[in-house]
Amino acid sequence: TIVCMVILISLVDAIFTSSSEDEITRSLLLGVIAMIAVFAVIVITINKNLSRLVKMRTEELVEQRNNLENLVEEKTEALLKTERLSAIGELSGRLAHDLRNPLSVMKMSVDLIKQNPKDTKISEPNVTKRLDLIEKSIDRISHQVDDVLGYVRNSPLSLSSTSLRQLIKNSVEKINIPSDVNVTVSKKDVLVDCDSVKLDAVFINLIVNSIQAMPEGGNLEIKIFDRDNMAIIEFIDTGKGIPDNIISKVFEPLFTTKQKGTGLGLASCKNIVEQHQGKITVKNNPTTFTIILPKSISITNLQTK
Ligand SMILES: Nc1ncnc2c1ncn2[C@@H]1O[C@H](COP(=O)(O)OP(=O)(O)OP(=O)(O)O)[C@@H](O)[C@H]1O
Ligand SMILES: [Mg+2]
Known part of the structure; x- marks a missing residue:
């Protein structure tokens, strides 16, 4: 704007101070060229600012898109996990129910055999050792069943x-x-x-x-x-x-x-x-x-x- 005004003033000055028509035309021409130059500078500056603005906006949009993508990924994973958990819940309920009965039959049988040491074969150290192992394994399976159940349904504490x-x-x-x-x-x-x-x-x-x-x-x-x-x-x-x-x-x-x-x-x-x-x-x-x-x-x- 300042440059513009300087040119305008020098133009007016040239028109009023110079006498010959030739000089006036030259001054006018010069003024017009200068104005075009200033205009060009203004256009270039606006253009530059605009492209910077566009770049900034693009970066913002890319960031927003990345955030959204992450969010979708997180939510999908959480959803999948919930689905898998509820499937496990259903499955484990059935599994626990089906495993409990045979397990308690096995445990009872082991207990009965152990309570009958009159039979010499049963009181043999090797047999007793094996029976103990079977008993431990039964307990382990029951515990694993309890584990899954324990996770899925949170019963109150019995202190x-x-x-x-x-x-x-x-x-x-x-x-x-x-x-x-x-x-x-x-x-x-x-x-x-x-x-x-x-x-x-x-x-x-x-x-x-x-x-x-x-x-x-x-x-x-x-x-x-x-x-x-x-x-x-x-x-x-x-x-x-x-x-x-x-x-x-x-x-x-x-x-x-x-x-x-x-x-x-x-x-x-x-x-x-x-x-x-x-x-x-x-x-x-x-x-x-x-x-x-x-x-x-x-x-x-x-x-x-
Ligand atoms: N003492 C440990 N040393 C090294 N890694 C371990 C130890 N305890 C747990 N972990 C790691 O943590 C993971 C999760 O353990 P977690 O007990 O929850 O499941 P798991 O042992 O893999 O399966 P499950 O308990 O059903 O047999 C294991 O897979 C293992 O990689
Ligand atoms: Mg484990």
Whole structure:
């Protein structure tokens, strides 16, 4: 605008001050050329700004599109997971129902055989050992059924004051521990208000996971700590550890790296521990699962999920 005005003033000045017609025409021509030049500059500037604006808008749109794509992906995954979970729920209900009866028949038979030691063949050490193994396996299957059910339907807690050490030792006894795996339970004990059946399932899950992480053998150390109004339990194993990129996912339902895993083990552990108003966490080096449980739970705070 300023340049424009200068040109206009010089033009007017030229018209008024010069006498010859030739000079006036030349000044007019010069003025017109200058005005065209200024106009061109203005057009170029506008053009530049416009293309910058278009670029900015395009970038914004691309970002919005990416965000939307991510959102759609997330939602689809969540939906698929929910669908898979409800399918598992339905399936496990039927499976549990169908497995329970034959399992209890098997267990009863084993009990009856064991109660009949007059028969020499049955009291033979080899036979007793095999019977114990069958019994352990039956318990294991029942537990796996309970696991899936436990995850799918969250029954209310049935609380009683329990010795953690005894509970953990009982869980260890129920598992077939390979001879090259050494399990130790701390001497310390803490009494906690808990649902012993549910916590037993948690401990069995953690112990089995550790054993599976040590195919070449190793140590699993189970420590118990007494901290004010909390009990802390640590499961430390010398296994292969959990890769950094999956460690945040291990508590997610259906997350598994095992061919025959359900991926519900740790998810149900988390559910049960949280139902007890506790926390479960994991870290590497060495692989440690830590459970923090309040020693007593106020019934009024109990949420039945
Ligand atoms: N002690 C451990 N050491 C190394 N990795 C582990 C350990 N515990 C769990 N994980 C990892 O976490 C994943 C999820 O465990 P989770 O118990 O939920 O399911 P799973 O063991 O794969 O299946 P399931 O419990 O049904 O047999 C496992 O597949 C494994 O990769
Ligand atoms: Mg598991």
